[in-house]
Amino acid sequence: MTTHISPESRSLLFCSQIRELESFGKTQQTEYSLMQKAGIAAARLAAGILQEKHLPVLIIAGPGNNGGDACETAARLAMMGWHCTLLMYGEPGKYSEDTKKSYTFASELPLTLQGYQDLSDILSTRWALIIDGLFGIGLTRDMDEHYAELINGINKLTVRSDTAVLALDLPSGINPDTGDFTNTQMLAIRADYTLTFIANKPGLHTAYGKDFAGKVFVDDLGIQVSKIPESRCLLIEVDIEADMLALSSLRRLPNTHKGHYGHVLIIGGVQGMSGACLLAGRSALLAGAGKVSIGFLDAAASFDALHPEIMCKNIRDFTVTNEVLVAGPGMGTSHEAKKILQDMLRKNTPIVIDADALNLIAAEPELQVVLRQKTSPVILTPHPLEAARLLGKSITQIQHDRLSAAKQLATTFNAIVILKGAGSIVSNPNGDILINTTGNPGLSTGGTGDVLAGLCGALLAQGMPTIEAAKFATWIHGKAADELVDSGIGPIGLCAGELPQAIRNILNRLVRQSDFPSQRQRPV
Numbered sequence: 001m002t003t004h005i006s007p008e009s010r011s012l013l014f015c016s017q018i019r020e021l022e023s024f025g026k027t028q029q030t031e032y033s034l035m036q037k038a039g040i041a042a043a044r045l046a047a048g049i050l051q052e053k054h055l056p057v058l059i060i061a062g063p064g065n066n067g068g069d070a071c072e073t074a075a076r077l078a079m080m081g082w083h084c085t086l087l088m089y090g091e092p093g094k095y096s097e098d099t100k101k102s103y104t105f106a107s108e109l110p111l112t113l114q115g116y117q118d119l120s121d122i123l124s125t126r127w128a129l130i131i132d133g134l135f136g137i138g139l140t141r142d143m144d145e146h147y148a149e150l151i152n153g154i155n156k157l158t159v160r161s162d163t164a165v166l167a168l169d170l171p172s173g174i175n176p177d178t179g180d181f182t183n184t185q186m187l188a189i190r191a192d193y194t195l196t197f198i199a200n201k202p203g204l205h206t207a208y209g210k211d212f213a214g215k216v217f218v219d220d221l222g223i224q225v226s227k228i229p230e231s232r233c234l235l236i237e238v239d240i241e242a243d244m245l246a247l248s249s250l251r252r253l254p255n256t257h258k259g260h261y262g263h264v265l266i267i268g269g270v271q272g273m274s275g276a277c278l279l280a281g282r283s284a285l286l287a288g289a290g291k292v293s294i295g296f297l298d299a300a301a302s303f304d305a306l307h308p309e310i311m312c313k314n315i316r317d318f319t320v321t322n323e324v325l326v327a328g329p330g331m332g333t334s335h336e337a338k339k340i341l342q343d344m345l346r347k348n349t350p351i352v353i354d355a356d357a358l359n360l361i362a363a364e365p366e367l368q369v370v371l372r373q374k375t376s377p378v379i380l381t382p383h384p385l386e387a388a389r390l391l392g393k394s395i396t397q398i399q400h401d402r403l404s405a406a407k408q409l410a411t412t413f414n415a416i417v418i419l420k421g422a423g424s425i426v427s428n429p430n431g432d433i434l435i436n437t438t439g440n441p442g443l444s445t446g447g448t449g450d451v452l453a454g455l456c457g458a459l460l461a462q463g464m465p466t467i468e469a470a471k472f473a474t475w476i477h478g479k480a481a482d483e484l485v486d487s488g489i490g491p492i493g494l495c496a497g498e499l500p501q502a503i504r505n506i507l508n509r510l511v512r513q514s515d516f517p518s519q520r521q522r523p524v
């Protein structure tokens with residue numbers, strides 16, 4: 001039996017694909033059923049979390065097969081000597097065959113079986129670990145009152161104690177495909193760890209799923225790898241070996257000059273918003289662009305006191321030839337801004353479109369036509385509100401299914417899209433989707449989007465292919481924030497202006513590691 005728990009399973013499968021694999025798995029003759037394998041893997045992980053100390057564990061079993069996984073886990077933990085209380089929902093008479101077997105197995109072992117009628121003892125006990133087997137991928141309706149009471153009670157209990165929560169398959173209440181809640185009450189069990197079965201799932205890595213899943217582990221339950229469909233939805237991880245080719249575009253040969261590393265032109269900066277352009281420009285500079293200019297829409301700053309290397313002019317004084325454009329930071333949405341953007345979109349150069357440039361495109365069908373016709377590389381970097389404007393939807397609709405929104409933007413505008421937010425989505429018009437793994441709430445502050453746009457521009461300017469530039473920029477931007485937080489800078493008070501130096505460190509480290517075979521290692 002192969003029960004291998006890997007924290008790094010990058011392929012993400014949708015619910016319909018998991019169901020197919022589940023059906024296939026059931027036809028395979030093996031010593032253990034899928035449910036038994038799930039229980040064995042979960043008990044093993046729980047033992048690791050508890051560091052083998054035999055403390056009280058609460059296992060919650062719901063009415064479906066997720067509840068069966070829970071019974072199986074409780075049974076295995078009881079056999080290993082843990083003090084288990086199994087809180088049962090649902091009626092044994094209505095269980096699936098597998099769940100019935102697991103329930104019978106558990107009920108014959110030394111553990112405390114409890115019904116859900118009175119939660120007062122449950123919610124006042126100091127559990128070392130709570131295992132959530134209430135609902136898995138089968139939950140589609142709103143929560144009945146007794147489930148709502150349990151979920152609220154568990155979340156209140158764990159927020160003020162050191163009780164750890166392990167979710168089986170997914171935190172109950174989270175949609176496996178989208179990361180949104182499955183219910184209009186916005187209820188889900190908040191987990192510290194999720195052990196997901198058969199394959200990793202997109203909903204654990206974006207939107208509310210990212211908040212509620214904690215650290216994700218994957219167990220394939222021994223399903224033959226050859227049966228697992230090739231996924232078009234992957235987690236972004238930078239891997240020195242696998243990303244060698246993309247990183248090679250950042251290597252520098254001795255006999256080169258600034259012209260080899262491209263010229264990034266930031267376009268924006270109306271009166272009162274020039275800081276956005278400075279942030280984007282500084283980011284492009286520290287991310288390695290050979291030359292950086294800012295074309296201000298209003299009176300230009302004469303130079304950037306922090307980085308006098310950046311050339312500052314009025315945008316009307318530029319003749320655009322082969323620069324990489326970053327349009328939008330602090331651009332405003334005036335008629336003049338629209339005209340300039342229209343001009344820039346017509347140039348046959350790569351362009352990163354952010355902030356007000358996105359708002360202008362959302363409001364002006366003429367600009368949409370020009371954008372769709374572009375043949376040079378385009379990266380759009382909307383946050384959810386900008387995405388909502390571009391698609392004529394509400395933010396709630398965008399966040400309800402971030403993957404579909406990013407996909408729709410990419411196909412509508414024939415561009416690579418980075419939909420920002422917890423678990424940023426990178427979408428390719430060909431249908432491939434990436435979900436970012438780095439970043440933290442320290443990024444929820446003004447100017448971080450300008451830094452991302454500048455970074456995208458710099459990577460394009462240095463010759464990285466468009467999809468790679470979007471992927472690396474998203475990952476490195478989040479990683480920079482993670483490293484700043486690790487060193488005590490943030491999440492509270494992390495400033496966008498602190499990101500470019502951290503980005504520079506990461507880029508140089510990645511290139512160094514990919515350059516010298518002896519130093520190759522994973523960039524963790």
Ligand SMILES: NC(=O)C1=CN([C@@H]2O[C@H](COP(=O)(O)OP(=O)(O)OC[C@H]3O[C@@H](n4cnc5c(N)ncnc54)[C@H](O)[C@@H]3O)[C@@H](O)[C@H]2O)[C@H](O)CC1
Pocket residue numbers: 022026034035038062063064065066067069098134135136137138139140141142143144147168169170197198
């Ligand atoms: N089938 C297998 O061999 C394996 C399944 N695994 C686990 O099973 C779940 C999916 O199981 P399923 O029974 O389809 O769904 P759930 O357990 O999530 O529960 C759905 C269950 O609950 C009922 N229900 C749905 N919504 C509500 C509601 N709001 N109130 C009350 N009841 C509700 C619904 O009718 C169903 O009966 C999967 O996630 C895995 O954890 C394992 O992978 C092992 C193999």
Ligand SMILES: [K+]
Pocket residue numbers: 066132133134135136167168169170171172
């Ligand atoms: K669950």
